[in-house]
Amino acid sequence: MSQPLISVVGPCGAGKTTLVSGLRARGVNSRQTSQEHSYVRDMWRRLAQPDLLVYLDARLDTIRSRLNDPAWPAWLREQQVERLRHARLHCNLYIETDGLTPEEVLERVLAALDDCG
Secondary structure (H helix, E strand, O other), X not given: OOOOOEEEEOOOOOOHHHHHHHHXXXXXXXXXXXXXXXXXXXXXXXXXXXXXXXXXXXXXXXXXXXXXXXXXXXXXHHHHXXXXXXXXXXXXXXXXXXXXXXXXXXXXXXXXXXXXX
């Protein structure tokens, strides 16, 4: 039996790349799906067909801080959230990453995986 696939979506700066790196370092089959850049509402499902969909979210001020860009546009986050709406409705795990360390986000996902068996 193959290892389940974890797909991670969310707006830019929410922590997707960092989470996937942490999951892979622990041997978890995971990938980042760049749904926020696609008008295809279920791109996350078409590309990955994940067993578990994780949605990471972050407020605009958090994104600006993480991207080191105080002028990162609010309209872009709003556009990405709209593009991610379908994924948000279908995610198995939703995490607001504001105020969390990358390790805390990773631990929440690993705990959810343990709960799923």
